Amino acid sequence: MDDAYINIRTSDPSEIEKESFAIISSELEHMQVLINGDIPVESAGERNKITQVIKRCIHTTADFDYAKTMYFTDGAVGVLEGLIRGGAVIVTDTNMALAGINKRELAKYGCSAKCYMSDEDVVREAAARNMTRAAVSMERAMKSYGDVIFVIGNAPTALIALREHYDSGDYVPSFVIGVPVGFVNVTASKELIMGTDIPCIVNTGRKGGSNVAAAVMNAVLYGMR
């Protein structure tokens, strides 16, 4: 079954979403993909939360590879929920990821989301210091707020900057969603974050993207409703 055609006249996206998730669940069973077989999971509750994140990434991409490649630190989703309840600031590395995150859900917890990539002074500083705008954006976020949830769907240099500041001992991110996509430095930059004790959700390998970054954030937000 490649496509379910339920009712073209429906004006209820939640009905379509429910049907979509049923298809995803059914096909994952059919593929006998054991989600999170080797992921450290504290409890059945956390395992269920992880599964919801992975399913939303598949929902966003129609790509079942995400069932095999996503990495969660122990209790990651619970940590993220706690940060959201505490009103953490979300900082993205693309305006696309920013556009994709559900602001109405964020507002329930007093959270806000920011992206500095188009800020003129970030552009200027990046040129002056021979850095990427993404790396400068990360530094801006580190300086500006307490708890920051870094949502990275594009720039390996964002993850690399976070690791460098972690290594130098001057900053430990509260949480990193690390899902850049691409062919150069991408896999390595994800491994740099996974090689720390920073709480994180990462999609290992090449795949990811701004849409996936937003999907991870939204999956956690929807799980809190």
Place this chain on the structure above:
Amino acid sequence: MDDAYINIRTSDPSEIEKESFAIISSELEHMQVLINGDIPVESAGERNKITQVIKRCIHTTADFDYAKTMYFTDGAVGVLEGLIRGGAVIVTDTNMALAGINKRELAKYGCSAKCYMSDEDVVREAAARNMTRAAVSMERAMKSYGDVIFVIGNAPTALIALREHYDSGDYVPSFVIGVPVGFVNVTASKELIMGTDIPCIVNTGRKGGSNVAAAVMNAVLYGMR
């Protein structure tokens, strides 16, 4: 080779992009994927343009399936270039796709990009008429402008609305980029557009997304530089 690690200090994204496209080209050759084997192509120039669009979709997703599933009507990229040169209006079905399209390139041709999904009167009208916001957005676009390039990365109902108006004889879209992602109505909605004489670029099957929609638009814009 899963990941090329060229220089984490580079601040030149164009260097990384060039390397990424070289990797994509090399792997496509290695996979012996014959891009566009069965696509009607007028000329070598058009074939080259199609290849650039497909490669940018792979660049955006790290998913080589796009080499096998994308569909282009005859001369599609040339038609799109002509519309852009003529200052057509781009209308998207998500704010994410809108965020991802390169506005600086669009501005060179006097083009603008719009998304009506969050407009209050669209939300109101959709509820009143029991339609999706995406379908109402399409009608809004049809009424408001001359040449519209419809860039659809999410909502099957957007493509279905375009087909219904086409069938009723009251509107023929100048161009449709039809790459919704998902499991319900998605494949069918794409086939509805492919079953007309509307110039289009479609990714057949389930895959696509707002990021892919923006990538198709940007690939064409970058090819015009």
